[in-house]
Amino acid sequence: LGVFTSVIVIVSVGSLIVTVQAKLLGGRVSFFQGLCALGYCIAPLDIAALVATFVHIIWVRAPVALAAWAWCIWASINFFDGAKIEQQRILLAVYPLLLFYFILAWMILIQ
Numbered sequence: 001l002g003v004f005t006s007v008i009v010i011v012s013v014g015s016l017i018v019t020v021q022a023k024l025l026g027g028r029v030s031f032f033q034g035l036c037a038l039g040y041c042i043a044p045l046d047i048a049a050l051v052a053t054f055v056h057i058i059w060v061r062a063p064v065a066l067a068a069w070a071w072c073i074w075a076s077i078n079f080f081d082g083a084k085i086e087q088q089r090i091l092l093a094v095y096p097l098l099l100f101y102f103i104l105a106w107m108i109l110i111q
Contacts, residue, residue: 007104007107010103010104010107011039011042011104012035014038014096014100014103015034015035015038015039015100016031016035017096017100018034018038018093018096018097018100019031019033019034019035019038021092021093021096022034022080022083022085022093025085025086025089025092025093026084026085026086026089027080027083027084027085027093028083028084029083034083037076037079038076038079038097038100040075041072041075041076041079041101042072042101042104044067044068044069044071044072044075045065045068045069045072045101045104045105045108047068048061048064048065048067048068048105048108049108049111051064052064052065052108052109052111053111058109061108061109062109065105065108065109066105068105068108069101069102069105072097072101073094073097073098073101076094076097076101077090077094077097080093080094
């Protein structure tokens, strides 16, 4: 129950921070739109967590978590394209996503 609660809190707070930052950078995105889109972008990390549950070999889990992390970032960048953030500010919006998804991927890797 503690792990489930901590993951839900991390996902909610992380999505909140990323959405607020996108809003401050001039993006046209609502809070619930950002929360929903970033929630869907976490799907590859869910698959990596499922693989990590059954496979305990680090040499298998690490590439799966890394690939899922890259997939999440790619999907999120496509989301920010629709948020109408200026092109020179897109890196500022993507950087917190890198950290947000990295924390989740790291949690999957060290479980």
